[in-house]
Amino acid sequence: MPQCCACCGKPFAPRPQVPDQTYCSTPVCQRARKRQWQRAKLQSDSDYRINQRAAQQAWSHRNQDYWRNYRDARPASEQRNLEQQQSRDRAWDAGPAKMDVCDLPTGLYRITRLPAFPSEDGVSWVVEIAPVGVTHPRKMDASRADVIDTPATNP
Numbered sequence: 001m002p003q004c005c006a007c008c009g010k011p012f013a014p015r016p017q018v019p020d021q022t023y024c025s026t027p028v029c030q031r032a033r034k035r036q037w038q039r040a041k042l043q044s045d046s047d048y049r050i051n052q053r054a055a056q057q058a059w060s061h062r063n064q065d066y067w068r069n070y071r072d073a074r075p076a077s078e079q080r081n082l083e084q085q086q087s088r089d090r091a092w093d094a095g096p097a098k099m100d101v102c103d104l105p106t107g108l109y110r111i112t113r114l115p116a117f118p119s120e121d122g123v124s125w126v127v128e129i130a131p132v133g134v135t136h137p138r139k140m141d142a143s144r145a146d147v148i149d150t151p152a153t154n155p
């Protein structure tokens, strides 16, 4: 009669070397077995418990040192660049253009220069950005009247 895995419950054939195998050999169940073994070991073996805790503390100490060293090892110029970029990012976030530029979904837009707003510096224009037939690309060249006559799909 085949053994049933203690993790996934599926029947499996125990390996000859491990006659009292209770977990099948899939990686998931083997990881579960290892966790289970570790839990049991932590409960029953105080030396193991102490060793595990010491290993964990050593690991987090090593990691703290790693990040500290990483930061210290970065040249000052790199730090400065990072800080400048961060203040640029903040300025960009605070800028009035954010709503108008960043929140536009990807799609097709028509940019129309508005002559009602004369160019003040001779370099920039005031433009209108309007979505064009995004869902019906073939209607891109349709006249304005055609677009208006198209019945709305949703009221």
Ligand SMILES: [Zn+2]
Binding pocket: 005, 006, 007, 008, 009, 010, 023, 024, 025, 026, 029
């Ligand atoms: Zn299993």
